Amino acid sequence: MLNLSIGVLFLLLAVPTPSAAKQKLIVTHDSNYEPLVYINAQGLPQGYLIDFWKHFGEVNNIDIRFKLGDWQETLDWVRTGQADVHGGLFYTKKRNEYLDFGEPITNLSAAIYIAKGLNWDDIKLFPVGIVAGGYTEHFMQHSWPNHPIRPFPQARDMIKAAVDGDIKAFVADQPIAVFYLRKFKAQGRFLKEKDAYRNTLRVAVADGRNDLRTLVQNGWKRLDAKRLNYIRSKWFLDVTHDRGWALTGILMVAVVMFIGLLCRILGRRYTPPEE
Structure with missing residues (x-):
């Protein structure tokens, strides 16, 4: 009987046990915050922060799942545990009352945009568009508490309303404003009137979730700086610089280089006649 028990024990030890399940992390963000986050034509999440968190998952062997929605929803999901991490x-x-802020991701500048031909004094009685629950709402409430505001669930909705003539001004992070104005073919119709703020996007988890806070902190050390720079340049280059001017500059440099090369070739082949 003893020998049988020992034999069974050896058999159990010999059977390979399944490896620990890969850890999952649900990252949430606004679904219309291009070029940082959006849902593409195939229904998949895409953008700067999506690539950022995919890289985090790859280097830390963590399965990253994305949960996207309206801005206020994303805050509520983290607070109630329906999402693990706010993506940025x-x-x-006010947010610090229920969120634990962590590592910095990137800096962003924002501005007040006003319909071309108007200025700040012209719109004193007109509401300024902001994103409900977003930092733009916080900015207006603290900088111009008496100025009327009009909240929108997402930045895309706000800028579309401006393009359609429903509002005459809005506050937005500059990369997002430039992206959507270009997308709606409204470049030049809204001009930057005032710099609003410059701030840092940070990771956040629900207050008290020290396990998640530690997980993100430890994982941050494995991020590759070169890869992060590539991801930022991939998504921000065409937003911070007007594409038309960029292409013109590239073409001009190419033409100058071609002419210079052609002159060198012709100069080598041409020999002046002897007198």
């Missing part, structure tokens, strides 16, 4: 947002005292 600005610090405010």
